[in-house]
Amino acid sequence: MGNKSLAKVVSLLAALAMTAAACGSDSGAAGDTGDTTTTAADNDTDTTEASDDSAAADGTVEAAPSCTGESNGILEIGGLLPQTGNLAYLGPPEEAGAALAIKEINEAGGVLGENAVFMPGDSSDNGDVANQTVDRHLSGDVDAILGAASSGVTFTVIDKVTGACKIQFSSAATSPDFTEYDEGELFFRTSPSDVLQGRVLADLIIQEGSTTVGLMALQDPYGEGLLNYTKLPLEEQGAEIVTDFVYDPKAQSFDAEVQQMVTADPEAIVLIGFDESASILTGLFEAGFTPDVKKIYLVDGNIGNATGLKFAEEGVLNGIKGTLPSAEITDDFKDRMLEIDPGLIDYNYGPETYDAVMVMALAAEAAGTDDPAAIAAKINGITRDGEKCTTFAECRDLIAAGTDIDYDGPSGPLTFGPAGELTEANFTILSYGGDVTDDANGNVNEIDDSQNIYLFAQL
Numbered sequence: 092m093g094n095k096s097l098a099k100v101v102s103l104l105a106a107l108a109m110t111a112a113a114c115g116s117d118s119g120a121a122g123d124t125g126d127t128t129t130t131a132a133d134n135d136t137d138t139t140e141a142s143d144d145s146a147a148a149d150g151t152v153e154a155a156p157s158c159t160g161e162s163n164g165i166l167e168i169g170g171l172l173p174q175t176g177n178l179a180y181l182g183p184p185e186e187a188g189a190a191l192a193i194k195e196i197n198e199a200g201g202v203l204g205e206n207a208v209f210m211p212g213d214s215s216d217n218g219d220v221a222n223q224t225v226d227r228h229l230s231g232d233v234d235a236i237l238g239a240a241s242s243g244v245t246f247t248v249i250d251k252v253t254g255a256c257k258i259q260f261s262s263a264a265t266s267p268d269f270t271e272y273d274e275g276e277l278f279f280r281t282s283p284s285d286v287l288q289g290r291v292l293a294d295l296i297i298q299e300g301s302t303t304v305g306l307m308a309l310q311d312p313y314g315e316g317l318l319n320y321t322k323l324p325l326e327e328q329g330a331e332i333v334t335d336f337v338y339d340p341k342a343q344s345f346d347a348e349v350q351q352m353v354t355a356d357p358e359a360i361v362l363i364g365f366d367e368s369a370s371i372l373t374g375l376f377e378a379g380f381t382p383d384v385k386k387i388y389l390v391d392g393n394i395g396n397a398t399g400l401k402f403a404e405e406g407v408l409n410g411i412k413g414t415l416p417s418a419e420i421t422d423d424f425k426d427r428m429l430e431i432d433p434g435l436i437d438y439n440y441g442p443e444t445y446d447a448v449m450v451m452a453l454a455a456e457a458a459g460t461d462d463p464a465a466i467a468a469k470i471n472g473i474t475r476d477g478e479k480c481t482t483f484a485e486c487r488d489l490i491a492a493g494t495d496i497d498y499d500g501p502s503g504p505l506t507f508g509p510a511g512e513l514t515e516a517n518f519t520i521l522s523y524g525g526d527v528t529d530d531a532n533g534n535v536n537e538i539d540d541s542q543n544i545y546l547f548a549q550l
Contacts, residue, residue: 152471152472152475152507152508152509153468153469153471153472153509154276154277154279154467154468154470154471154509154511155276155468156256156275156276156277156463156464156467156468157275157276158256158275158277158464159256159462159464160234160256160257160462160463160464160465161232161256161462162460162461162462162465163232163461164203164205164461165202165205165206165207165208165461166202166203166205166207166208166234166235166451166452166455166461167207167208167210167231167232167233167234167235167461168189168193168207168208168209168210168233168234168235168236168237168448168451169210169212169224169225169227169228169229169231169233169235169236169237170186170189170209170210170211170212170224170236170237170238171212171213171214171221171224171225171228171236171237171238171239171244171248172185172186172189172211172212172213172214172237172238172239172240172444173185173213173214173215173216173239173240173241174186174211174213174214174215175213175215175220176214176215176216176217176220176366177216177340177365177366177367178214178216178240178241178365178366178392179366180366180395180397180398180437181240181263181437181439181440182240183432183434183435183437184428184432184435184437184438184439184440184441184444185238185240185262185263185440185441185444186211186432186444187428187431187432187435187441188262188428188440188441188442188443188444188445188448189209189211189237189444189445189447189448190209190431190432191427191428191430191431191445192444192445192446192448192449192452192483193207193208193209193448194431195482195483196448196449196452196483199482199483199484199487200484200487202452202455202456202461203455203456203459203460203461207448207452209237209448210228210231210233212224212225212227212228212238214238214239214240214241214244215244216241216243216244216340216365217244218244218247218248221239221244221247221248222247222248222251225248225251225252229251229252229255229257233257234257234258234451234455234461234462234463234466235257235258235259235260235451235463235466236248236252236257236258236259236260237260237261237262237444237447237448238259238261238262239261239263239264240261240262240263240264240440241263241264241311241313242264242265242266242268242269242311242312242313242316243311243312243313245259245261245264245266245269246266246268246312249272249274249278250274252277253274253275253277253278254275256275256277256463256464257277257463258277258278258279258451258463258466258467258470259274259277259278259279260278260279260280260281260447260450260451261278261279261280261281261282261447262280262281262282262440262443262444262446262447263282263391263440263443263444264280264282264313265280265282265283265284265285265288265313265316265317265391265416266284266285266312266313266316267284267285267286267316267320268312268316269284269510269512270284270510270512271510276467276511277463277464277467278511279447279450279467279470279507279511279512280447280511280512280513281443281444281446281447281450281502281505281513282416282440282443282513282516283416283512283513283516283518284512284513285313285316285317285320286320287416287516287518288317288320288321288390288391288414288416288518289317289319289320289321289322289323289324290320290324291414291518291520292321292361292388292390292414293321293323293324293325293328293330294324294328295388295412295414295520296325296330296359296361296386296388297325297328297329297330299359299386300358301330301357301358301359301386302329302330302331302358303330303331303332303333303356303357303358303359304325304330304331304332304333304357304358304359304360304361305332305333305334305335305352305355305357305359305360305361306318306321306322306332306334306335306336306360306361306363307334307335307336307337307338307348307351307352307360307361307362307363307364307371308336308337308338308361308362308363308364309337309338309339309340309363309364309365309367309392310337310338310339310340311340313363313392314337314340314363314364314392315337317363317390318335318337318361318363321361321363322335333355333356333357334351334352334354334355334357336348336351340364340365340367341367342367345367345370345371345374346374348371348374349371349374349375349378350378352375352380353375353378353379353380357385358385358386359385359386359387359388360375360380360385360386360387360388361388361390362387362388362389362390362393363389363390363392363393364392364393365392365393366393368389368392368393368398369398369401369402372387372398372402372408373402375387376407381407382407382408382409382410382411382523383410386410387410387411387412388411388412388413388414389411389412389413389414390413390414390415391413391414391415391416391439391440393413394412394413394414394415394439394521394538395413395415395436395437395439395521395538396436396437396536396537396538397436397437398536399523399535399536399537399538400436400536402535402536403535404535405535405536406535406536407536408523408536409523409524409536410522410523411522411523412520412521412522412523413520413521414518414519414520414521415439415518415519415520415521416443416516416517416518416519417439417440417442417443417502417503417517417518417519418442418501418502418503418517418519418545419517419519419543419545420438420441420442420501421501424442424501425438428441442500442501442502442503443502445500445501445502446498446500446501446502446505449483449498449500450470450473450474450498450505451466451470452483453473453483453486453487453490453496453498454466454467454469454470454473455469456486456487456490456491457469457472457473457490457496467511470507470511471507471508471509471511472495473486473490473496473497473498474497474498474499474505474506474507475497475506475507476495476497477489477494477495477496477497478494478495478496478497479496479497479499480496480497480498480499481498481499481500486498502517503515503516503517504516504517517545518545519543519544519545520543520544520545521538521542521543522538522539522542522543523536523537523538523539524537524538524539524541524542
């Protein structure tokens, strides 16, 4: 990064360093009020982390499933990732992350001396598809379901999965509603709650000078939750919300929603959506609400090169920004992902999926069995309060020597609280650059990595 770009990053990070109220209980649950701090990382890179040293009232953090699972000595994971539907663009990096983790685990000797197995499966954004996939995996007696990416789809199958005494582990479901959901202590996620993403996005909007904001979101647990947890900190910091509403992502037309936003005429527009976001953006642009006229912000569900591919005019997205729960992805990890899938154009949630598989594999090593309930009881503990390690082989050898471990992976620090979710997380602010052309896929509206900013947020 050049000195000019670095100066811009340092300036923005300094402006974002603040303490403000956010929503979360002592255990990270949505609904009550606590303190959130957004600070700069202690380096010259871009990083957003969120931290919360949550623990149960008795000081324990381990899960304690009441069921007893079955074991055949082989860790088997069934995929529930979006191969079709409005989140299909997230499928390739997530499946590549899972496949890469399995490859590296097995090259290091496998789990409990046996090769781990990952069996892909489609979640789509349809409950029927997701249930069929889960039924197939459960009939095959997998130990865990990896997914879904969508919070809404995850909610459609979570009772079925955990009711069968199987682990459900999502790398991208961010709804705050999971924090206190009664799932028998068998649900885990490497994606942070949208309580945190909403705070980071609100801070960015305020720092960039907008005083009036319009928010629109797809109607599902993810969209409604992130809308609310962005709106609250915006209002706390003095912004006027001139319109906020949800829409049906399967609608044939979004003309009415676009007109509602145009009529409200905010300085900043927040669009929380999935694949349909390109149609909404096109409508806004046609109405004169282009990025050179309005500040436009996207989120993890729609920011990325996959969205850019839907626009043929070079630079049309230039200046649009979005938040993504993610650490800075190293070139080495990208190269390893590309060895699995050379066609990748985005890496969104690839590191988180990789880490979800690694965490389950290491927890199985710690438990000495592939019994899902026994694995679940070890998951939180291997991510905290032990000796730091970053690879499967290194961590496994420490476990074998009787050493408590603290695994951190490519998605960043992993410190799970009693709810089986992150108490530390990274966020990236991505920006589209209009002069970047990728000859491989013809995308003239790519994310400009030189503009990426990484923040540290703390619950």
